[in-house]
Amino acid sequence: MATLLRIDSSASGDNSKSRQLADAFVAQWLMKNPGGKVVSRDVNANPLPHFTSETLGALFTPEDQRTAEQQAIVAIGDELIAELEAADVVAISAPMYNFSIPSTLKSYFDYIARAGRTFKYTEEGAVGLVNKDAYVFTASGSFAEGEAFDHQVPYVKTFLNFIGLNVKDTFVAGGQALGEEGEKAFVAAKEKVSSAI
Template sequence: MPTLLRIDSSASGDNSKSRQLANEFVEKWLAKKPEGKVVSRDVTANPLPHFTGETLGALFTPEADRSPEQKAIAAIGDELIEELEAADIVIVSAPMYNFGIPSTLKAYFDYIARAGRTFEYTETGPVGLVNKDAYVFAASGSFLADTPADHQVPHIQTFLGFIGLNVKNTFVAGGQALGEPGEEAFNKAKANIAEAV
């Protein structure tokens, strides 16, 4: 049974354009793979604790030496990484907040980036260990894609590549605060999804 892991991060719920694009992809994917399973991880509805000194201390302490509190902290990342490893395909939907990604999505990225598990250090630099395909769905209030002000899509693509996810396609709906141009961008992104699945 193929498994799709979807990561949603918009605080706008069902009104989220990035989430709506992800919905479109999932609908088309299930139509082609009716036996498929979708696992949803909404990092806004169920936010993760942000990284602190205690978090890093727990992760850098050998497993056998961890206190009960440190074991509980490490278990958060363990669960997320196991969920990621069990998936066959990964999709990430994200809005742009103040030129970047939501802090809830950044927290998720922080927990799944683990040396020796999702990436490893080598003499030639870090190498990702999660060998799966991924798709990205992004929305923003204005048209900032491919400009120096876009710290949203490049951040997501860079991180996913860092842990070994192969970003097959990225669908961007810019201009969502601008009325008709935003509607056109959203509809174009939806049409591109239909062709890509």
């Protein structure tokens, strides 16, 4: 049975355009994968703790020397990474907040980036270890894609590639604060989703 891991991060709930694009993708994926399983993680509804010195200290403490608090910290990442490893495909929806992604999604990325587990360093540089396909669904108030201040889409793609997720496609609904133009962009992105798989 195929498994799709879906990660949502918008604070806008059902009004979120990035979530709506991901909804359309999930429906399409389930049509192509009858009996498939969708695992959903909403990092807005259930935010992760921010990555701090305590987090780093726990990860760098040998396993047999960790305190109970450190074990609990490491267990957060262990669960997220296991969830990622168990999936066949990953779908991530991410709005643009202040030229980048929500801090809740950044925290998720911080926890799943673990040397020796999701990536490793070699003489040729870093190598991702996840080796799965991913789809990215984004929205922004203005038409920011490709502009110098777009730190959303390039960042997400760079991070996912770093841990070995092959971004098969990106669906962008720009201009969502610009009325009719934004609606047209959303419709176009949604139509693109219908032929994505």
